[in-house]
Amino acid sequence: MTTVTRAQALRFRARVQQLDRESVPDRALTDAAVLDLGVQATGQSAHTWALVNRGVPIHDDPAAWGGQLALAWTVRGAPHAYRRVDLPAVELATRPFSEADAGKRIFDANRPLKQAGIPAVEALTRVASLMRELVVDPLPKGDLSTALSSALPEPYLRWCRSCGARHTYEQPFRIAALHAGLELTPQTSPPVLRRVPDWDIDAPELNAPPVPDPWVPDARLDLVRAGVHLLGPTTPEHVAAYLDAPVRDVRGRWPADAVQVVVVDENAEASPAWVLSTDLDALEGAVEPGDSPVVRLVGPHDLMLQVRDRELLVPDPERRKELWPVLGRPGAVLVDGAPVGVWRPRATGKKLQVRTDAWGPWGRSVTARVRAQARLLARHRGLTLAE
Numbered sequence: 001m002t003t004v005t006r007a008q009a010l011r012f013r014a015r016v017q018q019l020d021r022e023s024v025p026d027r028a029l030t031d032a033a034v035l036d037l038g039v040q041a042t043g044q045s046a047h048t049w050a051l052v053n054r055g056v057p058i059h060d061d062p063a064a065w066g067g068q069l070a071l072a073w074t075v076r077g078a079p080h081a082y083r084r085v086d087l088p089a090v091e092l093a094t095r096p097f098s099e100a101d102a103g104k105r106i107f108d109a110n111r112p113l114k115q116a117g118i119p120a121v122e123a124l125t126r127v128a129s130l131m132r133e134l135v136v137d138p139l140p141k142g143d144l145s146t147a148l149s150s151a152l153p154e155p156y157l158r159w160c161r162s163c164g165a166r167h168t169y170e171q172p173f174r175i176a177a178l179h180a181g182l183e184l185t186p187q188t189s190p191p192v193l194r195r196v197p198d199w200d201i202d203a204p205e206l207n208a209p210p211v212p213d214p215w216v217p218d219a220r221l222d223l224v225r226a227g228v229h230l231l232g233p234t235t236p237e238h239v240a241a242y243l244d245a246p247v248r249d250v251r252g253r254w255p256a257d258a259v260q261v262v263v264v265d266e267n268a269e270a271s272p273a274w275v276l277s278t279d280l281d282a283l284e285g286a287v288e289p290g291d292s293p294v295v296r297l298v299g300p301h302d303l304m305l306q307v308r309d310r311e312l313l314v315p316d317p318e319r320r321k322e323l324w325p326v327l328g329r330p331g332a333v334l335v336d337g338a339p340v341g342v343w344r345p346r347a348t349g350k351k352l353q354v355r356t357d358a359w360g361p362w363g364r365s366v367t368a369r370v371r372a373q374a375r376l377l378a379r380h381r382g383l384t385l386a387e
Contacts, residue, residue, distance in 0.1 A: 002261040002284060003270070006312055007338065009233050009263050012286035014337030016279060017230055017303060020294045021055030029068045030083040032056055037226040038080030038090070040301040041071055047081040049380055050303070053296050058380050070196065071184040073174035075223070076244045077105070078301075079184055079191075086221060087196055091178050093221045095209045096121055097249035102206070104246060109156070109169030116155035121206050123156065124179065127172050128204035131180035131193075138185060138194040145173065179204045214257050224253040225276075231307055233261050233273030233283065241308035266315050293335050295369035297343050297354070297377060300329035304337070314339055319359060333358070335366055345377065352383040 004012075014020060018033055032039075032054045041047040048065055052058055059065060070084040074094045082090050096102035102120035103110040113123050127148070134147050148168045149157055157166040177184075177193060181201040185192040212219035219225055227239040240250040258274040261283065265271070275283055298304050305323070307313055314320045323332055323342055330342035333356060341358040354374040362370070371387075378385040 002280065004233065004261055004263055004283060006265050008286050010313065010337035011289065012283045014294065014304065014334065015286060016282060018054040019296050023055050023057050025057050027055060027057055029056055029059065029065060034230060034303050035081065035083050036220045037230050037303065038074055038082055041079040041081050042301045043299060045381060046299050046301055049299055049377065052380055053298060066186045071186060072178040074178060077171050077174040088199065089218045089221050092209050093223055094178060095206050097208055097245060097253065100246050101249050104244060105175050106169065106171045109172050112155045118155055124172060124176050125204060125206045128176040128180040131176055131182060132201065132204060135182055135193055135195060138192050141191045141193065144193060179206055211253050214255060224250055225255050228255055228258055228274060229276050229279060230303060232275040232279060233263050235273055238308040242306060263312065265312055289336050293366055293369065295366055295373060296334045297331055297373040298334055299331045304334065305332055333370060347383060350383055351386040352378040352381060353386045
């Protein structure tokens with residue numbers, strides 16, 4: 001059985017997520033493996049910056065991004081970017097794995113529905129069907145919520161103190177949207193939902209997605225399989241926590257071609273974990289760093305920071321509190337996949353300041369690469385770096 005160190009595991013994770021790629025001018029906007037699992041779009045230009053960090057060239061025209069990428073509420077109800085051509089397969093892949101999974105996904109909405117004898121899958125299907133009927137032209141979230149509240153019975157509604165009115169619960173609203181064939185209009189706040197172009201869907205059905213054959217092309221979009229590939233070495237518990245799904249359902253969909261390895265942390269404690277068999281050679285080859293350190297300023301919700309084995313990523317508990325505070329997360333400075341500090345941006349006029357807090361000596365090489373990353377971030381946002 002293969003044994004790997006923490007540094008090796010993080011280096012492999014960064015490489016499989018393509019954080020080691022340099023930008024190539026003619027690379028397609030959709031050429032990024034993380035789009036299989038979805039790139040979280042929480043924060044200013046978060047998803048496009050995540051792609052730039054993975055070698056996708058900067059495009060000044062927002063339409064260039066929107067034409068090939070689509071935004072939808074999916075995993076944990078958060079907005080994620082996907083390849084537009086993948087959206088139908090993503091809708092299938094993101095259906096609840098079971099009734100228990102559906103209940104977990106809709107969070108506090110499940111209790112009143114369950115008390116009323118309404119299964120969570122049935123409730124999501126009903127909400128999706130109504131949303132499909134209501135959104136013909138682009139519709140702001142607030143208007144759609146008001147229309148839904150008028151059409152749904154009591155168990156689907158909650159009291160909103162700030163508005164002094166009853167609304168649909170947030171998570172069913174978000175989770176059902178893609179199943180209704182709706183996407184998020186880019187750069188709208190509050191969000192505006194619109195129909196996915198050329199998507200023939202009239203009556204949404206949320207039957208559990210089939211377990212994919214690993215050799216079928218769309219298998220890469222399966223949430224569990226993509227989680228094992230992009231977050232590995234990992235465990236069913238960690239993938240379930242990332243998806244906010246029951247561990248039992250994740251175990252039931254665990255890839256048959258996953259192989260077990262042993263990860264040894266900095267305290268010499270060994271833990272079992274899994275990678276896809278096709279990734280084993282790359283994991284074993286990540287023993288040594290490359291010729292020069294790969295330095296990235298990743299955003300607060302970048303996939304590298306979405307892992308649930310935070311103790312492996314950041315062994316120091318005080319540093320973990322700094323990287324994942326209750327409110328106002330910073331980004332992380334990564335060197336070969338390992339966090340070595342945090343960063344925060346601040347824009348003033350046409351200038352962008354990037355403040356970094358190092359967790360130890362960086363050295364000239366890392367410092368120079370951090371500055372280069374800051375300049376790239378400023379350029380990505382259409383600003384000039386304030387040195």
